[in-house]
Amino acid sequence: MSQNPAPAAPTLAWLSDPQVFAVGRLDPVSDHVTYPDTTKATFGAPSPWRQSLDGQWLVASAPRADKRPVGFEQPSFDRSGFAPIEVPGALQLQGHGRPQYVNTQYPWDGHDALKAGEVPEDNLVGCYVRSFTLEDAFKGKRTILTFEGVETAFYVWLNGRFVGYAEDSFTPSRFDVTDHLVEGENLLAVEVYHRSSGAWLEDQDFWRLSGIIRPVFLEAWPERHVRDIFLNTDLTDDFSQASLRLRLKLDLPAADKTRLRLSLSDPNGKVVLQDERDADAEMDFYLPVADPLLWSAEAPHLYHLTLSLLDGAGHVTEVVPQRVGFRQFELKDGVMRLNGKRIVFRGVNRHDFNPRRGRSVTLDDMLWDVQFFKQNNINAVRTSHYPNRSEFYALCDEYGLYLIDEANLETHGTWSIEKTDPDRVIPRDRDEWRPAVLDRAANMLARDKNHPSVLIWSCGNESYGGRVLADMANYFRECDPSRLVHYEGVFHDRRFDTETSDMETRMYARPQAVEEYLRSNPEKPFVSCEYMHAMGNSLGGMHFYTDLTYRYEQCQGGFIWEYIEQALYGTAADGSEQLLFGGEFGDRPTDYNFCADGLVTADRKTTPKMQEVKALYQPVRLLPDGKGVRVINDNLFVSLDAFVLRYRVLRDGEEIASGTADAKVSAGEEAYVALSLPGLSEAGEYTLQGWLEERHDRLWAKAGHEVAFGEHIWRVAKPPEAVAEPQLKLVRGDYNYGVSDGHTKAIFCRRFGGPVSLVNTAGREFLEKPPRPIFWRAPVDNDRGAKFGAIYGHWRSASLDAHQSSYTYTDRGADYRFKVPGSREEVSVSYRFQADGSIAVSAHWPGDPALPAPPLFGLMLPMPRAFDRFRYYGLGPEENYADRNKGARLGIYERSVVDNVTPYVTPQESGNRTGVRWADMFDADGNRLRIQALHAPFELGVSPYTPFQIESAPRPIDLPKPNRTIVTVLARQMGVAGDDSWGSLAHPPYLIEAGEPLTVEFSLRIS
Incomplete structure (x- = not known):
């Protein structure tokens, strides 16, 4: 065991010296837990040899070092001015300083002109203290103090004596404090600094916080101690046999013999291996395992290894329980393979995040995340952009998730400027930064190396390229050849391309660029380490990416940015x-x-975007036709025996038949499941829907949980019917034209461009104002980033300023034409009473090739606020758009108008539905307005707000109190896009073309 000697007098100069990052800190080791005997040694159980120091501490903070309470670490110091604080937790979220969010820029930019490594004078410092009494189980043993995470640099004293200093915010720092302890009460003091040279290596896209953010504990080390474990599982070519390799570092007494005993049990608890041998300080040996059950995300089989140290008399002195996953991950023929099978990552990027605690996440947070991933077909996580809490990895082992484990390194602000200056970039080829960077790699690998869920080591994020990063990659390979190495930044600096990354990995490359790479006969597989920027109403066109994984073997998936919104x-x-x-x-x-760019909100509420993610990530494809379902099992290792295939038949949205079937399809195979369906000859629209459900309870879901879905839609034609002329009462006034069929009365106005009144026989008014042509939507975040206003701004004024240019009354209704500012073309809108009491409405825009295409076209119908609920037959249940409806399904859905507004952090277009056949707007008294598609489905928007009210509100609380219901019936709306949020509009199939004529036709019927 090595420990850098701690000088008697620490100095603040360490904060700005990149070559000082660990003083008095022990070498990193695996994250195993030790126990005194086998009765207590259960994986994940609390150990009597660990004493938590979490809870309430005392703290005093200062905005800069020269204002801190010097000498606070001494027992005699007067700490009456200190205040309580919770550990773990961030200083800024408990009343000390304030949180700051920046992305690529460094947080001091514009305040201080610093050279790389320097720290600003304004540098929040938190001076923490707490007392403890060592528990009895620690007596006679060495005592190790562990901080699992402190941002970004800290000094430690125990009972007034200096212990050490450390950086690297997201991996453990461990100190031997045995000689610093006293009988009775001990005083632990920690001085935490927000800025250090280490902060230059932590320029991630997150809130800039500081403090003791992860657990703190004491650990007892007996004389015989398992200090480090490194497990590897080597498999034969046919995966039928395995060797378990153990590399151990032990602390042993010099004068007495020690024996090592081990036992390995399979996932069912059966002992499959036992061994006992003399122990040495360093051990490296292999043990055979026959017919191993292999670990994967689909079937996360975990074996249970128990290591015991015995003294010369044969008494057990220490026990270590350890999980083992037998699996092999390799790059073969240019393709990444797990246990011999080509793998596809259906992944997300995840920050440790809690909206009240920042990065001090709880065990409940982590468990919720893992279960959420499994429930939504997410099989992989990139730990963006630092090692997450250790417990998260154990959950991923148990539940089955693939991890890219990312080192705590990002220097985006040193190179992401108008023109990269190589002299400013760190670490690049700079020797003074190499030790700190490699130390971060060593810390991560040492802690996480025994987790089967970790398939890939990542050299960090957005730190450009260079020799130092190549050295890090080679360090990973030398220490652990069982995993691959990832680094995206070589895309910007190709000098050490193949040396640094085993895969071609890019951020936000459009699908056309990805396909161009895949068609170039590349040596490396492709992974989108960040794609589908999920900011606001986004993820349009995601299927373009997932489609590539089925067409190209070397396209091996990607990781959505990002999982959770970072709002506090x-x-x-x-x-x-x-x-x-x-x-x-x-x-x-x-x-x-x-x-705020997540799939779930900061307080872990699901957004409508997950409807698309779950569908496009589903591991089984269901392709129904009119007689059965084609089932394609894309799982690599599991058959569908554990699932039930359920189906139902809808006619015009109503269920008329249902049933179940077995779909026992082996991994990687497909089959056609014929279904016994009733005669379906009656006229109407039919939908055959099939879905796979879990047959039994799983760790992450109950029996009945839906895993995959598919549907097929077809029509049985209805014979044409004779159309009668309606019997109407007509009243021609000077300004208004009344038309009534005895049930519905409409008043058309020649001044206001449409019907000003639509009432039933009880006198209930259904219109607040006349319907108006609409070309504009409240911009989504992707629109704003793509200069939506500059491109399409004309259509905003067109929607506000289009005015009636002519009108014509007919014997059944009225026609209107609207002049569109800046165009020679006009919008025409017609209203016609029909024999069934409905009013047929047609709105037509002929298109104008001299203008950019509009974002959308249709009619906006303002209704009284009392119509506060709607029911529709179309795609749902969540909002969907032309480029984000692969996860939607045809059905009849209902919700309130207010709840149809998705509460994005920044108000924007939301709540749209595509493929709508009909929609009912109704009030509490049962008055209903049916909007029925006449020839083709329309798109529907329902909101308490106009698009102009939405776009003018910076935050949801700035929206006005709802006082109306706005119904928007659209011929088309452009997609919401999602390739990125700083320049990319929707893909061409989901844009309206310049000059494209657009028509929406529907009927209005009161009941």
Whole structure:
């Protein structure tokens, strides 16, 4: 065991010296836990040899080092001015300083002109203290103090004596404090600094926080101690036999013999291997395992290894329980393979995040995340952009998730400028940064190396390229050839391309660029380490990426950015508690709402985007036709025996038949399952829907949980019917034209461009104002990043300023034409009473090739607020768009108008539905307006707000109190896009072309 000697007098100069990052810190080791005997040694159980120091501490903070309480670490210091604080937790979220969100820029940019490694004078420092009494189980043993994570640099004293110093915020720092302890009460003091040279290596896209953010504990080491474990599983070519390799580092007494005993049990508890041998300080040996059950995300089989150390008399002195996953991950013929099978990552990028605690996540947070991933067909996580809490890896082992484990390294602000200056980039080829960078690699590998879920080591994120990163990659390979190495930054600096990354990995490459690479006969497989920027109403066109994984063997999936929005609870301008984004804490510089780009909200509520993700990530493809279902099992290792195939038949949205079937399809195979369906000859629209459900309870879901879905839609034609002329009462006034069929009465106005009244026999008014042509939507985040206003701004004014140019009354209704500013073309809207009491509406835009295409076209119908619910037959249940409806399904759905507004952090277009056949707007008294598609389905938007109200509100609390219902019936709306949020619009199939004529036709019927 090595430990850098701790000088008697620490110095603040260490903070700005990149070559000082660990003083008095022990070498990193695996994250195993030791126990005194086998009765207590259960994996994950609390150990009597660990004493938690979490809970309430005392703290005093200062905005800069020269204002801190010097000498606070001494037992005699007067700490009456110190305040309570929870550990783990961030200083800034407990009343000390304020959180700051920046993305690529360094947080001090514009305040201080610093050279790489220097720290600003304004540098929040937190001076922590707590007392403890060592538990009896520690007596006579060495005592190790462990901090699992402290941002970003800290000094430690025990009973007034200096212990050590460390950086690297997201891996453990361990100190031997045996000689610093006293009988009775001990005083632990920690001085934490927000900025250090280490902060230059931690320029991640996240809130800049500091403090003791992860657990703190004491650990007892007996005389005979398993200090480090390194497990590897080697498999034969046919995967029928395995060798378990153990590399151990032990602390042993010199004067007495020690024996090592081990026992390995399979996932069912059967002992499959036992061994006992003399122990040495360093051991490296193999043990055979026959017919191993292999670990994968689909079938996460875990063996249980128990290591015991025995003294010369044969007494057990220490026990270590350890999980083992037998699996082999390799790059073969240019393709990544797990246990011999080509793997596809259906992944997300994940930060440790809690909206009240920042990166101090709880065990419940981590468990919720893992179960959520499994429930939504996510099989992989990239730990962006630092090692996550150790317990998260254990959950991934148990539940089955593949991990890219990413080193705590990002230096984005040193190179992401208008023109990269190589002299500014760190670490690049700079020798003074190499030790700190390699130390971060060593810390991560040492802690996480025994987790089967970790398939790939990552050299960090967005740190350009260079020799130092290549050295890190080679370090990973030398220490652990059983895994591959990932690094995206070589895309910017190809000098050490193949040396640094085993795969071609890019961020936000459009699918056309990905396909171009895949068609170039590449040596490396392709992974999108970040794609589908999930900011606001996004993820349009995701299927273009997932489609490539089925067409190209070397396209091996990707990781959506990102999983969870990083918004923090705080006090809004109106005094209420809200989730706030960058800048709303007074933090400058900031990147504002760019932290809100997740699939789930900061408080872990699912967004409608997950409907698409779950569908496109499903591991089984179900392709129904009119007689059965084609089942393609894309799982690599598991058959579908554990699932039930359920199906139902809908006619015009109503269920008329249902049933179950077995789909016992082996991994990688497909089969056609014929279904016994009733005669389906009656006229109408039919839908055959099939879905796979879990047959039994799983760790992450109950029996009945849906895993995969597919549907087929067809029509049985209805014979044409004779159309009668309606019997109408007509009243021609000077300004208004009344038309009534005895049930519905409409008043058309020549001044206001449409019907000003639509009432039933009871006098209930259904219109607040006349319907108006609409070309504009409230921009989504992707629109704003793509200069939506500059490109399409004309259509905003066109929607506001289009005016009636002519009108014509007919014997059954009225026609209107609207002049569109800046165009020679006009919108025509017609209304015609039909024999069935409905009013046929047709709105037509002929297109104008002289103008850019509009974002959308249709009619906006303002209705009274009382019509506060709607029911529709179309695609749902969640909002969907032309480029994001692969996960939607045809059905009849209902919800309130208010709930149809998705609460994105920044108000924007939301709540749209595609493929709508009909929609009912109704009030509490049962009054109903049916909007029926006439020739083709329409798109439907329902909201309490106009698009202009939405786009003018910076935050949801700025939206006005709902006082109307806005129904938008659209011929088409452009997609929401999602390739990125800083320049990419929707793909061409989901844009409206310049000059394209657009027509929407529907009927209005009161009941």
